[in-house]
Amino acid sequence: MSDDPYDVLGVAKTASADEIKKAYRKIAKESHPDLHPGDAAAEARFKAAGTAFDLLKDPETRARFDRGEIDASGQERPRERPFYRDFAEQPGNPYRQGPRYEGFGDDADIFAEFLRRQARQGGAEFGDHGFRARGADAHYALEVPFLEAANGGAMRITLPGGGDLEVKIPKGVADGQTLRLRGKGGPGHGGGPPGDAYVTLSVRPHPVFAREGDDIVMTLPITIDEAVLGAKVEAPTISGPVKVTVPRGASSGQVLRLRGRGIAASGRAAGDQRIELKIVLPKTVDADLARFMEDWRKTHRYDPRKGGGA
Template identity: 80%
Template sequence: MSEDPYDVLGVSKTATADEIKKAYRKIAKESHPDLHPGDAAAEARFKAAGAAHDLLKDPETRARYDRGEIDASGQERPQERTFYRDFAEQPDNPYRQGARYEGFGDEQDIFAEFLRRHAGREGASFRSHAYQARGADTHYALEVPFLDAANGGSMRITLPDGGALEVKIPRGVHEGQTLRLRGKGGPGHGGGAAGDAYVTLSIRPHPVFTREGDDIVTTLPITLYEAVLGAKVEAPTIAGPVKVTVPKGTSSGRTLRLKGRGIAAAGRPAGDQRIELRIVMPPKVDDDLARFMEDWGKRNGYNPRKEGMP
């Protein structure tokens, strides 16, 4: 399997953001592990599509990949002699207001001159001055299972050096949200503060639930006799199954609303869960059912298509 994210999603390098998102959703829906238990190939396609989408959905990250600055996993590619320029571009560089040296001369000589001037301003030799700089910020992409995004949870990111970064997932996070982990980026220099880690989230699709704002939407199949006679049936929610009442004489498409059973993100009221009922006929219509419906139809015929038709 190609590692190129464009090949993984089956799109061209000129694809729009919408085309990339649509390609990812198609693969995620077709290859979701919940729909293909035990299928290692489907799981690999699902994970590869998620990683490719994470890289390409952010315009800045996509541009860096296209320029060859990062690889398909989002890791920095080796760059030659970039330390001075990277340092000079930092917003907290105290020497940025002075003379700028990009674009001419040998950078090692320039950096030595930079240190010499600083030591002169301080009235001390370079040896007596402690150089400090804040650590670099790091950026990661993380795919979060739907229920963890809805209810909150904890996940780990494996770092290139073999370490791990613990990420607390607040309940109610949404697609594309970025979490800032203070002090979890690159180490500082000379006692300087560590950088921050930025984690951009993508939400793994769920085979049963979808999210609309803070509402959760699902479809619940019911039998013909449950629709006719009414019943209490079990329905899934993001917090676990609950009993709901199917009213007598229910039609397909009727929606039940469970107040407060949707997304309960901090700082705003909880959403609802909407359950759309769908009548499913028995796998076989036997003679008894057919005769009953024929007799019932003769006595109680009705035409639901008549109303509202020209």
């Protein structure tokens, strides 16, 4: 497998940031260790995609890689020694810098300062007691049941190296949303702080509910007599069943609205639940129902396709 981050993610070098993110999410979902326990190849693809995304998601780091200044792991590439340094070190050169170039004096101070600046840009620094660096960020994918995404909750991720990580799911998270867990990434070096963990969520479809913005939509079957006469029936919501009133003379496709029964994400007003009614006939039309409808039709015929009424 190529270690080139563009090849790992399967994108062109001209790919946009959104294209890179989309490619990473796809690989993370397909190759996550939770979905392929014991599959070393899938785990390797998952880790490689995370490393590639770490490098390309930051515009500055990506630009440095494109210029050849760092390699696919983010490490500095060795640079050629400038020809004038070789010339300066020739024994007969009257401008030879002598021992200062070997690590003493002003040149050493300038070089040390250069390293400090480079290290700060990469999240590391050189202190009085050695190298200190922030830990690497970690990237995970997590499938969340529909109701947990709507109402919030907590789940655990099994880590590739063993152990697990608790992820608190806020109310109203959306499919594709990424949560940042501060300090839950890789350990720091030399006493540096740990990295962060980024968890990309995919919301599992629900057999009854669907989400449109902050509204919950569903279809509610009703009987022919409930439609004609009206009724109070039980309808499910994301927070439990409630009683709703089916109006007298209801039709299939008619929508009932339950205010405030939709997604209640933090910082936003709660959405609504929209219930579309669907008249469902009994599996078997018996003789009594057929006879009643025949008699009724003789005096109450109407054609809804022409907008007429009884």
